[in-house]
Amino acid sequence: MNVGFSAHAKQPFDKQQLFLFDNSYPMIISDFTSLCREHGLAATHQRRVIYETVMSLEGHPSPELIYDAVRKKIPSISLATVYKNVRTFLESGMLREVSMHHGSIRVEPNESEHYHLVCTRCRRIQDLDPEGVQVQALTKKRSLKGFHVTRIAVDVLGICAACAGKERATKSRRREKPC
Amino acid sequence: MNVGFSAHAKQPFDKQQLFLFDNSYPMIISDFTSLCREHGLAATHQRRVIYETVMSLEGHPSPELIYDAVRKKIPSISLATVYKNVRTFLESGMLREVSMHHGSIRVEPNESEHYHLVCTRCRRIQDLDPEGVQVQALTKKRSLKGFHVTRIAVDVLGICAACAGKERATKSRRREKPC
């Protein structure tokens, strides 16, 4: 089941208009409170403002930038609260990351062409053979104009077998060290 | 022009065996010293050990992990030297990152399916329409076994127009704030 915005609902964040796609027909769910309930979270004022702020921002904001924007509406909010809630939203699936943040730089010693399998729970990275997948079509797009392509990185995101097992056992949502 | 290792040169890092592919035929270049010369870097002992250590490591090591491994060979090396050289190698193209590290988490408010155009110089991220590119073939690979795929992220890496312009003007290699 996917949660998403209608194509135009984006710009000034037309608040209570979230849609829930069920692979068959869209159904309207009331508001942020329901969205939180869907994800098992308390619908606090701070959360609502953080979420709406993120959705209203252009680009790919960092926690600091979100904090700066949220402070205009709740001057007393703390950076820790923004961090905690961004993390909570990411873990619950209400928001997602541009690409998996590993906390530190990761160097790639494997010089051969390959993709990655990245676990969003434990952040483990495994190499993946690219056989039969052609993303090179991307380098021919006119929308690239001015951009000099050097490489195309493909990350297959999901839950690794080890984490899926643990999940069933513990129901924990905590971020974990790589399996 | 691509610099790479032969398929089997990987395991215990068969040192002086680097190959230079010219899109036509491979030619052998002498050693680490030549590789450094190719990239305009001084071939110091520390650099050699750091580079060889990275290439010998399995997985996708962080600077800390590289530091731990290098210290076994040069106990007096400093973490700062490892950081400086990892950065130097990444910027010169002698090594590459698993995926672009942005220093902080980046949240994706755009819920529609799209890819990213990422500048490796200024790290700016732009959205890219995925029209006509099918990476879904990846979800059918048997090598995925046990991994539950939720999303496939595609990053087109390269140099944005603004950075390409600056490069020509200043020849600077410094990491810069997004254009």
Added chain:
DNA sequence: CTATGTGCAAAATCTTTGCTTGAAA
């Protein structure tokens, strides 16, 4: 009421910087 979230301050990580000494070209 009871469980969860917030705010604050402090700590833990990760990374860079300035400067002096040392090594490479």
Added chain:
DNA sequence: TTTCAAGCAAAGATTTTGCACATAG
């Protein structure tokens, strides 16, 4: 012998944590 790198210590940036108080359910 000049230029670039290493080592060290300190600072800067990013993220998490513990705890007292507040709020949602």
